[in-house]
Amino acid sequence: MRLFTAALPPPAVADHLAAALDGITGVDYWAPRAAWHITIGYYGEEDPGPRVEWVKERLPGLTPARISLGDSGNFRDTLLMTVSTSDSALAGMAAVLKWNDKHPEFVPHLTIGKGKPLNLAYQGPEWTVDEIVLLGAEERHDYTEVARFPLQAR
Template sequence: MRLFAAVLPPARAIDELAVAVERLHTLPGSGGLRWTGHDGWHFTLAFLGEVDEEILPVIEERFGRAAARQDPFPLRLHGGGHFGRRALWVGAAGGIDAMRLLADRADAAARRAGVAMEEHRAYKAHLTIARSRTGFDTDLRPYVEALAHFEGTAWTVGELALVRSNPPVPGVPGAQPRYEPVRVWPLGR
């Protein structure tokens, strides 16, 4: 199964972001982007990749410990950015240092559980809202400029989620990956 650790924004934050993203659809070139579905909006903390179900109990135990060591923290959706011409994202503000620490703890928990993780790199809090379509060369800067003043309502991050990623249905135009939480742990002791 394909797994990742994540922070899942609450429905209110998703609704606020949906309004901002809907406005982006009116910008020139928006057809050159593959927009992610609202149910897939999340902050990935650590990508575990393909994992044997046999080690899932060890992963769950390690993630439970990581969540217990992390206090809840404030967060809000804020502004936007892009990775080259590949991906458009919304950022975060508030407890960024705490989120970075939670990402580091999730990465370490996966490694200790025996997951062969990619090389560790500095965590950048981002929630992907669109990716460039193959064959399109969409300039993402106007979208980032449109998101510059976006400020979501703050909430308290109180959970660490282990999420399963199911690939899109092959041959179905516009099909999106489907995400399902496998397990969620409260933060703090």
């Protein structure tokens, strides 16, 4: 199972984004809404048990992050929404939960699909990432929640 830690947008945030994307045409593929997430750390194929313990060991000192989704962007043909942060807590989470140097630079984003770049000006509602979710995937966009890790406010 491919494992990764993620922040999941709350339903009201996902509703807001879905409304902004409604009616956009010319996209090759839309990621299912149930798959929307912001990856914090990617771990590859492994057994979930040891990774759960690994994440738990790194939780002390991590604090909730205030974030919002911003304008559309892309990595080649991957369509995404940018992430704005009002503090450094999300980058701190990514630094602590980074497993290897496969992806050396953390670029927070939410993947929405595949296709030609969109030019969507967007500002989503701000929310607090107050938990980290360990997700597993056997197939693309077919995610299983393995564990949830609440974050303590300072």
